[in-house]
Amino acid sequence: MGHTVTRTFDILELALNEFPREDALGGKKDGKWYTYSTDEYNNKSQQFALGLLALGLKKGDKVATVTTNRPEWNFADMGMAMVGVVHVPIYPTLGEDEYKYILKHAEVKILLVGDKKLYENLVPLANMLDGLDIVYTFDEVDRAKNYKEILDLGEAKRKDFEPELEALKRSITPEDLATLIYTSGTTGVPKGVMLTHNNLVSNFTTHAKMHNLGKDHRVISFLPLCHVYERSVNYHFQYKGMGVYYVGNLSQIVSAIKEIKPHMFNSVPRLLEKVYDGFIAKGKELSGIKKSIYFWALNLTRHFEYNKKYGPLLSLKIKIADKLIYSKWREALGGNIVYIVSGGAALQPRIARVLGMSKMYNLEGYGLTETSPVIAVNNPALNEMRIGTVGPVLDGCQVKIASDGEILCKGPGVMKGYYKAPELTDEVIDENGWFHTGDIGVLEDDKYLKITDRKKEIFKLSGGKYIAPQMIENKLKTSQLIEQVMVIGANEKFASALISPCFPILHDWAAEHKIHFEENKDLIKNPVVVSKLQKEVAKINKTLGTHEQISRIRLVCEEWTPSSGELSPTLKLRRNMVAVKYRQLIEDIYSVGKSY
Numbered sequence: 001m002g003h004t005v006t007r008t009f010d011i012l013e014l015a016l017n018e019f020p021r022e023d024a025l026g027g028k029k030d031g032k033w034y035t036y037s038t039d040e041y042n043n044k045s046q047q048f049a050l051g052l053l054a055l056g057l058k059k060g061d062k063v064a065t066v067t068t069n070r071p072e073w074n075f076a077d078m079g080m081a082m083v084g085v086v087h088v089p090i091y092p093t094l095g096e097d098e099y100k101y102i103l104k105h106a107e108v109k110i111l112l113v114g115d116k117k118l119y120e121n122l123v124p125l126a127n128m129l130d131g132l133d134i135v136y137t138f139d140e141v142d143r144a145k146n147y148k149e150i151l152d153l154g155e156a157k158r159k160d161f162e163p164e165l166e167a168l169k170r171s172i173t174p175e176d177l178a179t180l181i182y183t184s185g186t187t188g189v190p191k192g193v194m195l196t197h198n199n200l201v202s203n204f205t206t207h208a209k210m211h212n213l214g215k216d217h218r219v220i221s222f223l224p225l226c227h228v229y230e231r232s233v234n235y236h237f238q239y240k241g242m243g244v245y246y247v248g249n250l251s252q253i254v255s256a257i258k259e260i261k262p263h264m265f266n267s268v269p270r271l272l273e274k275v276y277d278g279f280i281a282k283g284k285e286l287s288g289i290k291k292s293i294y295f296w297a298l299n300l301t302r303h304f305e306y307n308k309k310y311g312p313l314l315s316l317k318i319k320i321a322d323k324l325i326y327s328k329w330r331e332a333l334g335g336n337i338v339y340i341v342s343g344g345a346a347l348q349p350r351i352a353r354v355l356g357m358s359k360m361y362n363l364e365g366y367g368l369t370e371t372s373p374v375i376a377v378n379n380p381a382l383n384e385m386r387i388g389t390v391g392p393v394l395d396g397c398q399v400k401i402a403s404d405g406e407i408l409c410k411g412p413g414v415m416k417g418y419y420k421a422p423e424l425t426d427e428v429i430d431e432n433g434w435f436h437t438g439d440i441g442v443l444e445d446d447k448y449l450k451i452t453d454r455k456k457e458i459f460k461l462s463g464g465k466y467i468a469p470q471m472i473e474n475k476l477k478t479s480q481l482i483e484q485v486m487v488i489g490a491n492e493k494f495a496s497a498l499i500s501p502c503f504p505i506l507h508d509w510a511a512e513h514k515i516h517f518e519e520n521k522d523l524i525k526n527p528v529v530v531s532k533l534q535k536e537v538a539k540i541n542k543t544l545g546t547h548e549q550i551s552r553i554r555l556v557c558e559e560w561t562p563s564s565g566e567l568s569p570t571l572k573l574r575r576n577m578v579a580v581k582y583r584q585l586i587e588d589i590y591s592v593g594k595s596y
């Protein structure tokens with residue numbers, strides 16, 4: 001590539017010269033897609049940068065964004081980067097205390113929010129804070145300042161500020177701070193992760209080599225851009241010259257896939273589980289020979305491995321199944337998918353096999369905010385892929401497994417540190433520069449990284465046996481009736497589970513079995529329902545070691561979500577929150593001898 005990218009905004013120069021396109025960025029408004037060309041993207045980012053200078057912002061100042069995904073997020077992100085303003089992207093689903101803490105801790109000067117609802121929630125908080133003077137909105141909101149005012153101001157003052165902008169752009173080094181990303185963590189106050197241009201650039205330019213798609217391809221982006229995983233892959237897509245279409249509303253993913261027909265997208269296991277459940281449900285609607293063929297084809301997927309040569313008979317079967325069934329699955333996901341990236345949590349191997357056999361390769365990867373993020377990812381360009389692992393370690397990144405099994409990492413992606421918290425930084429980065437991930441894992445064949453658990457979450461039963469709750473929870477969630485679950489039992493004789501059922505499916509099941517109920521709270525007390533869930537758990541217990549088996553379950557009538565606090569914004573269990581909320585239930589489980 002003629003233009004080297006060493007800072008995030010260098011992507012714009014590269015795109016203008018190497019692969020300009022009409023649909024560099026796309027979004028949806030009032031049910032219609034609209035796009036920005038590479039040229040408009042570059043121009044609006046420049047205007048945003050000039051506008052910030054005209055508003056008096058200086059290198060090192062902080063500007064925060066709180067919005068769902070939209071193409072305009074990039075104008076703000078690139079505009080800030082060009083003048084050395086630090087971007088603080090924040091989740092649109094946090095509680096009031098977290099917003100207050102982050103905006104104050106980061107000393108945010110200007111806040112940009114997505115829509116009317118966020119504006120109404122955040123203006124009162126902004127007014128309480130010193131130094132946070134203006135709130136702008138991306139959507140048109142009555143009586144609110146719109147982000148376009150920044151663009152217009154920048155354009156109007158172009159002559160005055162252009163020389164300063166050019167000088168600032170030249171002065172920004174790869175070691176300069178680009179962003180502060182607050183990780184909500186599952187405990188304590190959020191920590192601000194300081195990432196430099198080099199942290200981000202070294203990471204996305206390396207993982208962008210893992211496939212050969214580029215200027216002829218489109219992607220959709222729906223995981224939150226405020227999270228480093230989607231953001232890094234967003235830069236990667238742009239760096240490869242792909243057109244990126246943003247979905248701000250998660251309920252529109254399916255229609256976006258059908259309309260844009262993307263070649264690739266980023267996902268999390270929960271969404272792919274729902275895709276898989278959809279495939280199963282489709283099969284169950286069929287009858288007779290059609291149904292048999294469908295499940296025969298589904299069953300064949302268990303043979304899938306990357307780079308595996310199938311025998312002639314199996315190859316023929318796969319060809320037939322592809323014509324009859326797998327091609328329909330591809331069609332359901334727009335018909336163009338080559339790759340689906342998965343991260344954030346462990347993906348069940350059977351789902352990777354179903355996608356792989358239908359030629360939609362699942363690239364599972366692993367990383368943390370603190371590592372910008374990718375540490376390892378399955379790599380089709382090098383044919384280095386293995387199901388059940390997060391792939392080979394990223395080029396330029398070093399990984400070693402500590403004596404207690406913890407994954408340690410070193411390389412250009414490791415953060416500069418936690419903002420204003422050197423003592424917390426020293427807890428995770430040792431004197432030799434190794435970052436301690438808090439995850440436990442192994443390197444298979446000295447090459448493929450496999451994550452086995454979170455160090456902090458592993459607990460001991462009173463008999464001294466270890467329990468790795470995440471692994472058991474992932475198995476329990478393979479039941480269609482279980483939406484969320486938490487395995488407990490630290491220092492107790494046996495493991496138990498709190499289960500938040502998948503209520504839409506449970507309602508259908510209850511109707512089929514003529515179970516009457518007023519609300520969920522009656523439903524979960526119904527002995528027939530409890531016994532059905534016990535049977536589901538008993539099936540999964542058979543696949544677990546004796547001490548890992550779940551002896552008791554309790555159902556809860558609440559759905560667990562980020563806004564109600566049981567899940568983090570990245571849908572990880574906040575174990576402490578759940579334990580406090582259901583303290584009575586947990587005490588009840590362990591207050592009597594062992595039996596159901």
